[in-house]
Amino acid sequence: MIKFDFSTIPISLSGKVVNYICPKCKVEYECPIEMVLEFEEEDAMYGLPISTPPYTICPNCKYDKGVPQDYQSKRGFHHIYKN
Numbered sequence: 100m101i102k103f104d105f106s107t108i109p110i111s112l113s114g115k116v117v118n119y120i121c122p123k124c125k126v127e128y129e130c131p132i133e134m135v136l137e138f139e140e141e142d143a144m145y146g147l148p149i150s151t152p153p154y155t156i157c158p159n160c161k162y163d164k165g166v167p168q169d170y171q172s173k174r175g176f177h178h179i180y181k182n
């Protein structure tokens with residue numbers, strides 16, 4: 100499990116995190132909830148379906164489609180990662 104480096108984010112964070120996994124290299128990592136919510140809002144803005152997971156960049160291999168392992172989104176979709 101890779102811990103997120105909170106010092107690189109210029110906003111105040113609650114410390115709440117969402118567990119993510121990279122489908123490519125299978126590394127598990129954490130993302131601050133604020134960051135996840137931000138991506139969710141962007142997806143909503145671009146009109147993407149609510150089933151679209153808020154993708155984040157894998158800290159290990161830089162793949163840009165890391166997905167939440169188990170996350171109930173604000174948009175009302177329960178994202179579950181299945182192998």
Ligand SMILES: [Zn+2]
Nearest residue numbers: 121124157160
């Ligand atoms: Zn990766």
